[in-house]
Amino acid sequence: EVQLVESGGGLVQPGRSLRLSCAASGFTFDEYAMHWVRQAPGKGLQWVSGISWNSGITEYTDSVKGRFTISRDNAKKSLFLQMNSLRADDTALYYCAKILSPSGAFDVWGQGTMVTVSS
Amino acid sequence: DIQMTQSPSSLSASVGDRVTITCQASQDISNYLNWYQQKPGKAPKLLIYDASNLETGVPSRFSGSGSGTNFTFSISSLQPEDIATYYCQQYHNLPWLFTFGPGTKVDIK
Numbered sequence: 001e002v003q004l005v006e007s008g009g010g011l012v013q014p015g016r017s018l019r020l021s022c023a024a025s026g027f028t029f030d031e032y033a034m035h036w037v038r039q040a041p042g043k044g045l046q047w048v049s050g051i052s053w054n055s056g057i058t059e060y061t062d063s064v065k066g067r068f069t070i071s072r073d074n075a076k077k078s079l080f081l082q083m084n085s086l087r088a089d090d091t092a093l094y095y096c097a098k099i100l101s102p103s104g105a106f107d108v109w110g111q112g113t114m115v116t117v118s119s
Numbered sequence: 120d121i122q123m124t125q126s127p128s129s130l131s132a133s134v135g136d137r138v139t140i141t142c143q144a145s146q147d148i149s150n151y152l153n154w155y156q157q158k159p160g161k162a163p164k165l166l167i168y169d170a171s172n173l174e175t176g177v178p179s180r181f182s183g184s185g186s187g188t189n190f191t192f193s194i195s196s197l198q199p200e201d202i203a204t205y206y207c208q209q210y211h212n213l214p215w216l217f218t219f220g221p222g223t224k225v226d227i228k
Contacts, residue, residue, distance in 0.1 A: 035217075045155075045163065045206055047217035059215045095162055104210025104217060105153040105168035112162060 009113030
């Protein structure tokens, strides 16, 4: 079964850091670009960051550039999101998602991990 | 940046009705447009990719069409299990740019 399982979310104070993880199974992880998409409570979906299969390309939405870092460990079939200098508007459910190559569609999603930034 | 609009923002229809949602891009995106279904408390589910391709395992009552800036998503015969919010999403590959529409909430009349 193709599966993505996120972890690492929680309640954190503004300005602090958090590292999210996503464990993949059921597909050849190192063949696909992987992404993070977030959803603030009661709001729509926002792409956050993506990383190519070999980590050679990483990209971010403007609001997280310089604060978030995406990475992956293909040997461990894992995706990460290091989030620094967190702000209240980073509060969201964070999903990891697999790309349906060569399309830009997200065909596999995890269940999400909630990040709450609040003092 | 490319902006995506969806209409309507919500709709109420009867079981068996045909439901249509439109999505408009602020500039030409060719057929780089996908549709997702999100049920409450669940992750989004890909239904249609590249404007008109039905994702594997998705019922054939779902369909998509369009290109350029105007796109349409349809449910040919609304079922109770189709109650959800539907999002369109455009993409640009490398540099990556993914933008979701604001969503359309569908419920049963």
